[in-house]
Amino acid sequence: MNAPEHHHDHDHAGASERRLLWAFVLTSITLVVEATGGWLSGSLALLADAGHMFVDAFALLLAWMGAYLARRPADARRSFGYARLEVLVGYTNALFQFGLVAWILIEAIGRFSRPEPILSGMMLIVALAGLAVNVFVLRVLGGHDHDDLNAAGARLHVLGDLLGSLGAVAAALLIRWRGWLWADPAFSIFVSLLILGSAWRLLMRSAHILLEGTPEGIDLAHVALAAKQGEGIADVHHVHVWQLAGGRRLATLHARLTEEADAQVALAQVQAILREKFQIAHATVQIERRDCAHEECRRDAHDDLDHAHSH
Numbered sequence: 279m280n281a282p283e284h285h286h287d288h289d290h291a292g293a294s295e296r297r298l299l300w301a302f303v304l305t306s307i308t309l310v311v312e313a314t315g316g317w318l319s320g321s322l323a324l325l326a327d328a329g330h331m332f333v334d335a336f337a338l339l340l341a342w343m344g345a346y347l348a349r350r351p352a353d354a355r356r357s358f359g360y361a362r363l364e365v366l367v368g369y370t371n372a373l374f375q376f377g378l379v380a381w382i383l384i385e386a387i388g389r390f391s392r393p394e395p396i397l398s399g400m401m402l403i404v405a406l407a408g409l410a411v412n413v414f415v416l417r418v419l420g421g422h423d424h425d426d427l428n429a430a431g432a433r434l435h436v437l438g439d440l441l442g443s444l445g446a447v448a449a450a451l452l453i454r455w456r457g458w459l460w461a462d463p464a465f466s467i468f469v470s471l472l473i474l475g476s477a478w479r480l481l482m483r484s485a486h487i488l489l490e491g492t493p494e495g496i497d498l499a500h501v502a503l504a505a506k507q508g509e510g511i512a513d514v515h516h517v518h519v520w521q522l523a524g525g526r527r528l529a530t531l532h533a534r535l536t537e538e539a540d541a542q543v544a545l546a547q548v549q550a551i552l553r554e555k556f557q558i559a560h561a562t563v564q565i566e567r568r569d570c571a572h573e574e575c576r577r578d579a580h581d582d583l584d585h586a587h588s589h
Contacts, residue, residue, distance in 0.1 A: 315404030375477035398454035405446035508547035510539025
């Protein structure tokens with residue numbers, strides 16, 4: 279990469295970080311306002327929406343951290359860098375969200391049987407303010423590159439906040455015009471379900487990455503078959519693909535070559551295939567000239583033989 283291209287990429291990364299940081303700051307201010315307004319007005323709906331905003335503010339912070347930490351170099355103790363910190367924090371965040379949902383549901387069920395007075399005017403003003411901020415934050419994030427998955431994920435979180443704020447406005451209007459106090463706990467349950475859905479997805483995705491599971495959309499058999507198309511490659515086996523964090527894929531595999539194959543050419547072709555077809559940027563390939571002597575290879579061969587006999 280030449281200097282002008284490198285400078286452009288650096289500027290683009292910096293602009294993306296600034297947008298994410300601004301979105302986090304604005305969302306955090308709004309959640310404090312909503313939490314305060316919910317406490318003063320007696321609205322559980324506002325408190326629930328503030329909880330939803332807290333979850334998404336945390337997600338925006340993670341997105342900013344991911345963009346920032348991705349540029350930090352690896353060191354002797356962390357040879358792959360700091361990208362997985364984002365996954366660890368995301369896993370912890372998901373567990374916290376389950377506790378938040380439990381509190382909202384318990385409180386909402388109690389309010390159905392024991393409705394509490396609500397200052398609907400204050401609730402409406404705070405909800406409208408939250409709605410306005412969410413629209414503005416969407417505009418801040420709206421100019422991101424579609425290839426920037428970090429910012430795209432952050433934008434989805436803000437869209438969820440926007441939906442929550444619209445619901446809070448609707449609940450405030452129903453209470454103010456119709457006197458339907460049940461709208462407050464009903465909306466709270468709706469928001470808690472939004473939180474629960476995002477928490478479950480975050481927990482499953484984080485746990486899968488921490489367990490070094492195969493990334494979504496990757497079939498190991500297809501990876502082996504594609505890598506085998508390289509010149510002079512007789513067989514590909516012992517394939518593992520995982521990711522450090524969202525989007526950063528790694529792989530290891532064994533490639534057995536034909537007798538006349540050039541090892542360097544074969545290695546370069548396998549790495550190019552993995553990079554172009556599966557977006558695997560870092561691949562460790564063990565070149566072999568004869569049958570694999572690795573214990574796991576022998577175990578896999580034995581399992582395949584047992585499977586063949588069973589059929």
